[in-house]
Each structure stands twice: as structure tokens, then as C-alpha cells.
Amino acid sequence: MVMMPKPNEEVIAKRGxxxxxLRQIIRDPEAVIDEEAxxxxxxxxxxxxxxQLPMIxxxxxxxxxxxxxxxFCASEGVNVVPRGAGTSLSGGALPLADGVLxxxxxxxRILEVDYNNRCAVVQPGVxxxxxxxxxxxxxxxxAPDPSSQIACTIxxxxxxxxxxxxxxKYGLTTNNVLGVEMVTMDGEIIRLGGKHLDAEGxxxxxxxxxxxxxxxxxxxxxxxxxRSPQHVTAQLIGFPSSExxxxxVGRIIAAGIIPAGxxxxxxxxxxxxxxFCHAGYPxxxxxxxxxxxxxxxxxxxxxxxxxxxIAGDCGASVIKQSxxxxxxxxxxxxxxxxxxxxxxxxxxxMCMDGTIPRSQLPLVLKRMNELSNKYGLRVANVFHAGxxxxxxxxxxxxxxxxxxxxxxQFGADILKLCVEVGGxxxxxxxxxxxKRDLMGExxxxxxxxxxxxxxxxxxxxxxxxxxxxxxxxxRCAELGKMHVHNGKLPFPDIPRF
Amino acid sequence: MTVFDISSPDQIKDALDWAISEKQSLSISGNGSKExxxxxxxxxxxxxxxxxxxxxxxEPAELVMKAAAGSSFNEINAVLHExxxxxxxxxxxxxxxxxxGAGLGTLGGVFCSNLSGSQRIKMGAARDHLLGVxxxxxxxQAFQTGSRxxxxxxxxxxxxxxxxxxxxxxxxxxxxFKVLPKPEKLRxxxxxxxxxxxxxxxxxxxxxSVHEVAAAAYLPEQIAGRTNIDYVSNANRAVTAILIxxxxxxxxxxxxxxxxMFDAQGELEELHSKRSSELWKFVSDVGAYVEDQRRxxxxxxxxxxxxxDYIFRLRQQIEDLEYFMDWAGGLLWLSLPEGLEDxxxxxxxxxxxxxxxxxLIRASxxxxxxxxxxxxxxxxxxxxxxxxxxxxxxxxILNPARMYSIG
Ligand SMILES: Cc1cc2nc3c(=O)[nH]c(=O)nc-3n(C[C@H](O)[C@H](O)[C@H](O)COP(=O)(O)OP(=O)(O)OC[C@H]3O[C@@H](n4cnc5c(N)ncnc54)[C@H](O)[C@@H]3O)c2cc1C
Numbered sequence: 001m002v003m004m005p006k007p008n009e010e011v012i013a014k015r016g017x018x019x020x021x022l023r024q025i026i027r028d029p030e031a032v033i034d035e036e037a038x039x040x041x042x043x044x045x046x047x048x049x050x051x052q053l054p055m056i057x058x059x060x061x062x063x064x065x066x067x068x069x070x071x072f073c074a075s076e077g078v079n080v081v082p083r084g085a086g087t088s089l090s091g092g093a094l095p096l097a098d099g100v101l102x103x104x105x106x107x108x109r110i111l112e113v114d115y116n117n118r119c120a121v122v123q124p125g126v127x128x129x130x131x132x133x134x135x136x137x138x139x140x141x142x143a144p145d146p147s148s149q150i151a152c153t154i155x156x157x158x159x160x161x162x163x164x165x166x167x168x169k170y171g172l173t174t175n176n177v178l179g180v181e182m183v184t185m186d187g188e189i190i191r192l193g194g195k196h197l198d199a200e201g202x203x204x205x206x207x208x209x210x211x212x213x214x215x216x217x218x219x220x221x222x223x224x225x226x227r228s229p230q231h232v233t234a235q236l237i238g239f240p241s242s243e244x245x246x247x248x249v250g251r252i253i254a255a256g257i258i259p260a261g262x263x264x265x266x267x268x269x270x271x272x273x274x275x276f277c278h279a280g281y282p283x284x285x286x287x288x289x290x291x292x293x294x295x296x297x298x299x300x301x302x303x304x305x306x307x308x309x310i311a312g313d314c315g316a317s318v319i320k321q322s323x324x325x326x327x328x329x330x331x332x333x334x335x336x337x338x339x340x341x342x343x344x345x346x347x348x349x350m351c352m353d354g355t356i357p358r359s360q361l362p363l364v365l366k367r368m369n370e371l372s373n374k375y376g377l378r379v380a381n382v383f384h385a386g387x388x389x390x391x392x393x394x395x396x397x398x399x400x401x402x403x404x405x406x407x408x409q410f411g412a413d414i415l416k417l418c419v420e421v422g423g424x425x426x427x428x429x430x431x432x433x434x435k436r437d438l439m440g441e442x443x444x445x446x447x448x449x450x451x452x453x454x455x456x457x458x459x460x461x462x463x464x465x466x467x468x469x470x471x472x473x474x475r476c477a478e479l480g481k482m483h484v485h486n487g488k489l490p491f492p493d494i495p496r497f
Numbered sequence: 498m499t500v501f502d503i504s505s506p507d508q509i510k511d512a513l514d515w516a517i518s519e520k521q522s523l524s525i526s527g528n529g530s531k532e533x534x535x536x537x538x539x540x541x542x543x544x545x546x547x548x549x550x551x552x553x554x555x556e557p558a559e560l561v562m563k564a565a566a567g568s569s570f571n572e573i574n575a576v577l578h579e580x581x582x583x584x585x586x587x588x589x590x591x592x593x594x595x596x597x598g599a600g601l602g603t604l605g606g607v608f609c610s611n612l613s614g615s616q617r618i619k620m621g622a623a624r625d626h627l628l629g630v631x632x633x634x635x636x637x638q639a640f641q642t643g644s645r646x647x648x649x650x651x652x653x654x655x656x657x658x659x660x661x662x663x664x665x666x667x668x669x670x671x672x673x674f675k676v677l678p679k680p681e682k683l684r685x686x687x688x689x690x691x692x693x694x695x696x697x698x699x700x701x702x703x704x705x706s707v708h709e710v711a712a713a714a715y716l717p718e719q720i721a722g723r724t725n726i727d728y729v730s731n732a733n734r735a736v737t738a739i740l741i742x743x744x745x746x747x748x749x750x751x752x753x754x755x756x757x758m759f760d761a762q763g764e765l766e767e768l769h770s771k772r773s774s775e776l777w778k779f780v781s782d783v784g785a786y787v788e789d790q791r792r793x794x795x796x797x798x799x800x801x802x803x804x805x806d807y808i809f810r811l812r813q814q815i816e817d818l819e820y821f822m823d824w825a826g827g828l829l830w831l832s833l834p835e836g837l838e839d840x841x842x843x844x845x846x847x848x849x850x851x852x853x854x855x856x857l858i859r860a861s862x863x864x865x866x867x868x869x870x871x872x873x874x875x876x877x878x879x880x881x882x883x884x885x886x887x888x889x890x891x892x893x894i895l896n897p898a899r900m901y902s903i904g
Binding site: 116117139140160163168172175179184188190191192193194195196197199200201203205206207209210211227228229251253254256257258295296298299301302355356359384387388389424426427428429435442443444446447453455456458469479480482494 | 501502503504508511512517556557558559560561581611613617618621622624625634636638639640641642644645646647648649650651652653654655656657658660661662677678679681701704705706707708709743744745746747749750751754798799800801802824827828851852853854856871872874875877878879881882884885887888889891892900901
């Protein structure tokens with residue numbers, strides 16, 4: 001189990017005083033929660049193996065309230081954990097025993113839809129899907145579509161730089177956000193970006209995106225809207241082996257086709273999903289691809305025939321083209337429900353999120369199988385195949401003593417394997433607490449310190465979401481120090497013009 | 498000034514160690530093609546990275562390449578070309594605009610200035626294609642961020658910070674970036690004789706259509722006349738240009754659809770692949786302002802729907818204003834007569850009303866030392882930026898004062 005920083009007893013001792021002062025800051029007295037029943041609602045996020053009641057939960061409604069709360073917490077030396085919908089799978093929104101949980105759920109309004117500039121300005125607590133719902137009837141949508149999109153908030157998406165099945169063609173959150181308004185830990189409100197493109201000065205918007213709630217609290221977001229494609233179709237392609245499926249993915253892309261989405265499931269995931277929602281998946285294959293194409297009908301037809309040929313050459317045993325919008329959605333229903341489907345066949349599961357260079361897929365699957373045997377835990381694989389993002393789902397039973405630890409070990413081994421083959425620890429779910437202690441697998445001590453120096457520029461006291469992302473917390477003063485080597489000869493071997 | 502010819506990462510480290518211990522500052526450049534972009538600096542030495550070049554890794558089926566920072570675009574493009582791939586943000590070559598030769602641009606120059614061509618509105622900016630960076634911070638420490646895979650949220654995304662930092666945070670030795678298939682076919686729809694506000698609406702409609710428009714620009718008559726594409730230069734009218742790309746059947750279909758969509762807007766014409774490439778290169782590289790090197794050039798990013806009104810207001814105050822629009826109105830390239838007090842920054846910046854920024858791309862070094870080349874940022878952002886810099890380059894040895902004066 002990952003250990004959280006030791007709670008500060010002095011802070012906990014003044015809880016009553018903090019509650020009283022926070023009630024003076026927040027207009028709605030019910031929005032400062034201090035009784036256990038109320039705090040329970042926030043005790044965990046999507047990584048539910050970790051639970052902790054926050055010291056206090058605060059639900060502000062305006063950016064001014066957010067600013068006042070942060071300023072107050074900073075002055076009292078109190079840590080703050082921002083929270084959207086709490087669907088994070090990496091424990092990013094896990095509360096702290098000595099911290100204020102800042103829930104952004106009341107920031108739930110869409111402030112402006114601006115078709116002239118093809119963007120929408122929304123509050124951070126608006127759900128991902130609500131943005132698309134608001135503009136769908138006018139033929140627009142917001143492209144990044146995490147499977148959790150009914151529930152997760154756009155603020156959480158920015159904090160995690162979330163992806164979805166369509167990011168192969170349309171990019172991650174970071175490629176679809178134009179601007180944010182953000183409050184720093186010392187209570188200053190800043191705007192980064194807007195309805196225009198690119199940053200003036202340093203690209204702070206770029207580093208805020210994916211910063212897991214460690215740099216500031218997002219209070220408004222401007223997202224790019226896209227016109228919905230004219231036509232969309234999906235193909236199911238089944239293969240006798242995952243190697244063949246992986247090969248097919250590579251060849252489709254090498255042929256110059258970037259599908260809107262390209263997902264892969266292994267046998268175990270196929271069966272679980274099929275049983276759960278009868279998507280019409282073939283059950284006699286080892287691997288299944290869902291390939292979605294969008295655009296004008298002629299383009300889809302052209303690419304579909306190319307893909308069919310490639311799939312045939314790669315040894316596909318089943319190729320099924322969606323014949324209607326309804327059928328297309330059914331194809332996806334199985335994939336999108338893969339997590340709950342697996343959840344049904346096992347008491348607990350943990351979702352991993354490494355990314356690998358695609359060519360390494362056969363090796364990684366083989367090694368994962370070996371690990372599965374070693375740990376005696378089953379694993380089902382769903383995979384954003386187009387961009388190499390793996391989601392192995394490890395099945396376990398938390399009620400069996402020691403099984404959670406075993407599952408975590410197994411998960412850590414999978415992620416180390418991803419790094420070993422040239423990949424990364426997390427493709428879209430974030431580091432949070434889950435992968436915090438594995439950061440050293442990917443980064444040198446110096447690189448981790450350099451990242452923490454960025455944190456120092458925004459939050460020098462380390463009050464925002466401490467204990468997440470970084471395995472070792474350094475003081476900013478210590479990070480700032482520099483060791484100067486004694487003056488070497490100026491450029492002994494560098495030629496001069 | 499001494500210019501050091503860097504050909505290995507170790508030499509970067511040596512140079513930085515020296516600069517730190519001697520308290521000397523350095524300017525960092527690729528081939529020097531964008532040397533005059535930014536504020537003039539007084540430094541002890543220049544590090545030139547053009548000889549730190551070469552492709553380190555290229556996997557076409559994985560859409561990824563890693564190459565040394567000094568690699569020239571010509572070199573990179575030649576390798577990509579063999580596999581029908583490209584850098585989809587279409588990096589502009591601003592060398593000629595800045596009075597230098599063509600084809601000098603290096604990877605380091607383009608990523609560190611985050612400059613993107615006309616296709617940026619569909620394909621994203623240079624920063625969106627940057628996956629990983631290796632280099633050294635101003636602490637002379639080896640520095641690595643990102644990776645080689647497309648999806649990565651492990652730790653802060655420092656690639657975004659490096660992109661557009663104009664060499665003020667780190668000396669980059671290698672970049673890993675995304676490459677994409679080259680579209681099989683290009684077509685440009687030309688609409689003749691539109692007024693600026695009508696053109697902005699046309700470009701908006703094109704961008705809002707289902708036809709996946711790749712680029713949209715508006716060239717007033719005077720600017721159109723400077724291209725060497727006869728359909729455009731002989732039009733004797735303003736030209737609105739809309740680019741689509743993709744596979745053959747798709748492009749044909751969308752071309753016809755766009756033509757019928759804009760049929761009522763004026764006379765139409767179309768350009769095929771070769772001429773389309775030439776036209777969009779002219780737009781992205783700001784070819785229109787190459788000839789008269791005396792004039793000042795500003796680059797303004799603003800909400801696309803503000804473009805026509807902005808130009809209208811500017812024209813009331815600057816008589817001899819030249820301009821054209823890219824990015825469907827979201828990017829304006831202005832050319833101003835020399836001799837304007839403050840290089841026009843007061844007017845150019847104060848008329849940006851709904852967010853945006855203006856950069857002085859071309860001016861004498863005298864002007865660039867007096868005028869804010871980059872858009873001034875508010876105090877909080879300035880403070881955070883300065884602290885970020887403190888973290889990367891505490892002695893301010895890297896391109897000091899190139900972006901902003903040292904705080
Ligand atoms: C079933 C399921 C499927 C999922 N599928 C996907 C998927 O396909 N792709 C994907 O990328 N993710 C997926 N996720 C993960 C998760 O939904 C995303 O990470 C999501 O972006 C989290 O949003 P949230 O509002 O729930 O944030 P929370 O879980 O509340 O918080 C996540 C992090 O963001 C910070 N944060 C939240 N709001 C703010 C704010 N306003 N300002 C600053 N920081 C803030 C928190 O401190 C925390 O660190 C899935 C999760 C589940 C449970």
C-alpha cells in the first residue's frame with residue numbers, strides 16, 4: 001500500500017476554528033461539511049481501495065469563494081485537495097486526514113456557447129458529456145470522450161489530461177482546451193488562454209493540463225468544439241491471435257489511415273463484455289479490433305475497403321461492418337462497458353494504464369501472461385490500440401487477505417514492463433497515489449526534482465494535493481539550491497567559428 | 498562574439514558549466530535563421546546547434562521520430578517524404594521574412610518558438626506534436642521529459658513549457674515528435690472579391706462545416722498580387738482560400754460540397770495539389786512581406802470572429818497598413834510602415850479586445866530593444882513565469898532577456 005504523508009496534528013487540533021472561519025467565507029452554511037455522514041461521500045475516488053475521510057469538505061460556488069478559501073487555507077497552513085466528480089482511477093482526489101476537500105460540483109453551468117469561434121465556456125464541474133449534449137443539436141461536439149464521460153467533470157479532465165477512444169484522431173484534452181481561469185494557492189485568479197490560439201509567454205495552460213490538481217484550482221474552462229462528422233461507421237475485426245491484431249493496427253496506420261478510433265480487446269474482455277451487453281462480438285477469436293471511421297461516405301467506403309484488405313492479409317477470421325447507427329453503438333456498448341462487465345465477473349478489479357510503443361505489444365502480452373500465472377491473478381485486456389495505451393484489468397478479491405497487495409505488485413510489474421519496452425507509466429489516468437512510488441522507474445532523481453521546481457513556481461509551500469504524483473517531497477528552498485562546479489576551461493574541445 | 502559549434506550533447510554541458518562558473522550568458526540558436534526574433538541580447542557567447550543533427554529514431558508505422566535539435570527541416574522532410582509522411586503542423590520557414598536564406602530552419606528553432614503553419618487550426622500547433630525533449634537546464638543538468646509514445650500523462654507536461662520558451666529554459670539536444678501521413682491530395686477553393694467581414698463569415702462557415710477544412714486564409718488584393726500563383730495574383734481582387742486534404746474520393750466530394758456551399762459568395766476557382774502547396778507555403782511563411790525588409794511585421798492571435806473589426810479599427814489609425822488573415826481569421830499578419838513611434842505596439846495591442854496577443858516579428862534591433870516584442874503578461878502570470886525560469890535557469894544564462902527583460 002502507498003503511504004500518505006503523516007497528518008499534521010496541529011492542524012487537526014484547530015478543526016473547529018477552521019470550520020467556523022470557513023463558514024464565514026462561504027455564503028451557504030451547508031457548504032462547509034464537518035460531520036462524518038456528510039464527509040463519507042468524499043472518502044474515495046475511483047481507486048476505491050484507498051479511503052480517507054477529509055478533515056473538512058467545502059463546496060464553493062464562485063471563484064471568489066474559491067480564492068478566499070485557498071487564501072485562508074494557505075494562511076493557516078492547511079492542505080487542500082480539489083475534487084470534481086471523483087472518478088479518478090489513480091487516487092488523485094483521495095482526501096487527506098488533515099486537509100480541506102474542495103468540491104467543485106456546484107460549478108455546473110455552461111456559461112457560453114460561441115459558434116462563431118467554435119468554442120464553449122463552461123464551469124469546471126460540468127460533466128464531459130454535458131458539453132456535447134449542449135451543442136449536439138446544432139451539429140457540434142467536444143471531442144475527448146473518456147468512458148466515464150457521463151460522470152467525470154471537465155475540470156477533472158483538465159487536471160488529468162484525459163483521453164478517450166477518439167483521441168487517436170482528435171487528440172487528448174490538452175489538444176482541445178483553449179483556455180482556463182484558475183485560482184492559485186495564494187488566492188490569485190488568473191486567466192490562461194481564451195478564445196484565441198497559442199500562449200503569450202510560457203505555455204502555462206499546457207502545464208496546468210495534466211497537473212493533477214497540484215498547481216491550481218480550475219474555475220472556468222474554454223474548450224474547442226468540432227463539427228460532428230457527416231457519417232460514422234465501425235468495423236469489428238476478429239483475429240486468431242493478438243499478434244495478428246497488433247500487426248493489423250500497425251499496417252492500417254502505415255497505410256496512411258488514421259481511424260477516428262481503434263480499440264482492441266483480448267479474449268477475456270470480449271467474453272465478459274459479450275455476456276454483459278450482447279454486443280454481437282465473435283467469441284471464437286483471441287483478439288478483437290473495433291475500428292471506427294468518420295467523414296464523408298465516399299471516404300469511409302474507400303478506407304473500409306483498404307482496411308478489409310489489410311485485415312484479410314493479417315489473417316482476420318471475422319470482419320463485420322456496422323450496418324446502422326444502432327449497430328455501431330452496439331459495437332461500442334461492449335467496449336465502453338468493459339470495466340463494469342469485468343467488475344461483474346470478479347469481486348474487485350484494478351485498472352492499469354500504461355502506454356507502450358505498439359510494436360512491443362506481442363512481447364508485453366506474453367510477459368503479462370507469465371506474470372498472471374506467477375501471481376495467480378487473472379487479467380483482462382482492453383487497449384486503445386491506435387496509440388498504444390493498455391488497460392489491463394487485474395481481477396482480485398479484496399476480501400481475501402493479501403490479495404490487494406498481490407494485485408498492486410502485479411500492477412506495478414506491468415507498469416515497469418511498459419517502461420522497460422520504451423513506454424510510460426500512465427497514458428491517461430494520471431499518477432495520483434497509485435503510480436506515485438513508481439515514478440523513479442521512468443524519471444531520474446534530477447528530472448523529478450526539475451518537475452517539482454515547477455510546482456514551486458505555483459505553490460511553494462506544497463499545500464495543493466500533497467502526497468500525490470511525487471514519491472519524495474522536497475522543500476522548495478532545497479530544490480532551488482545550486483551546486484556550482486569549479487570553473488573548467490572554457491570549451492576545451494568545442495570548435496569555434 | 499564567439500560562436501561555438503556544438504556537435505554533441507556533452508559539449509552543451511561543458512559550455513553550460515563554464516557559463517555558470519564564469520557567470521556568463523549564452524545565446525542558443527540552431528542555424529540562426531530566427532536570430533532577429535525576440536529582444537536583442539548581450540551575451541558572452543553563442544551556442545550554435547546546427548551541427549548537432551541527424552535522425553535518431555524513426556518508426557513510420559508508429560508515427561514517431563526522434564532527431565537531434567539542430568537537424569534542418571530539409572533533412573527531416575526528406576526522410577519523412579520517403580514514407581509519405583510529414584510534420585502535420587506544417588512548420589513555417591520564416592528565414593526569408595527575417596532577411597535570411599530559405600531552408601535554414603532547425604527542429605530546435607521551430608519547437609522552441611512553437612511556430613505552426615496554416616494547418617494549425619485543424620492539426621494543432623508544434624507543441625501538440627512534441628512528445629519528448631532531451632537537453633540540459635540552465636543548471637547544466639541533463640533534463641528529460643515526455644517519451645516516445647502518443648499518450649503520456651506521467652508527471653507534468655514540460656514539453657509544453659519548452660515549446661515556445663525561446664531557449665530561455667533549457668538547451669534542447671533532441672526532440673521526439675509525432676509525424677503523420679501526408680495527405681494524398683490537396684485542393685484549395687478560392688473565392689474572389691470578398692470584403693474582410695464577409696470573408697470572416699465564409700471562413701467560419703467553412704470551419705463549421707462537416708468538410709474537415711484544413712486551412713482558411715484571406716488575402717486582400719494587394720497581398721494576393723504578390724503570390725506567384727497566377728489564379729491568385731492575377732485576380733485583382735481579394736482572395737479567400739480554403740484548403741481541404743485527404744484521400745482522392747473524399748477530397749473530390751468535399752471540394753464539390755464546398756463549391757456549392759459558397760457558390761453565391763462570388764466567383765470561385767480551385768487549385769490542385771502542387772499549387773495548393775505553393776499557396777499555403779506563401780501564407781505560412783509570410784511570403785507577402787519578404788520583399789520590403791524595411792517594414793515592421795506583427796503577428797496577432799485573436800478570436801477569429803474579431804478579425805475583421807480589429808482590422809477596421811487598425812486601419813482608422815494606421816494609414817499604410819498591410820495585412821492578411823490565416824487560421825480562419827484567428828491569425829493576422831500585419832505589416833506597418835517603418836518610423837512609427839513605438840513600432841505601433843500601442844495601437845496593435847490596445848485594439849485586441851477579447852483576448853489574444855501580438856508579437857513583433859520583424860523590426861530593427863534598436864526598435865526591439867525599446868518595444869516589448871512579446872505580449873506583456875499580467876503580474877501574476879509574470880511572477881509565476883519568472884519563478885519557473887528561476888527553477889530551470891537560476892543564473893539566467895540562457896537567452897537572457899530574449900522574451901522579457903529579466904525580472
Ligand atoms: C469507469 C471509468 C472509466 C474511465 N474511463 C476513462 C477514459 O476512458 N479515459 C480517461 O482518461 N480517464 C478515464 N477514467 C478516469 C477519470 O474519469 C478521469 O481521470 C476524469 O478526468 C476524472 O474527472 P473527475 O471529475 O472525476 O475528477 P476527480 O476524480 O474528482 O479528480 C481527478 C483529479 O483532478 C483534480 N481536480 C478535479 N477538479 C479540479 C479542478 N477544478 N481544479 C483542479 N484540479 C481538479 C483532483 O484533485 C484530482 O487530482 C475513467 C474512470 C472510470 C471510473
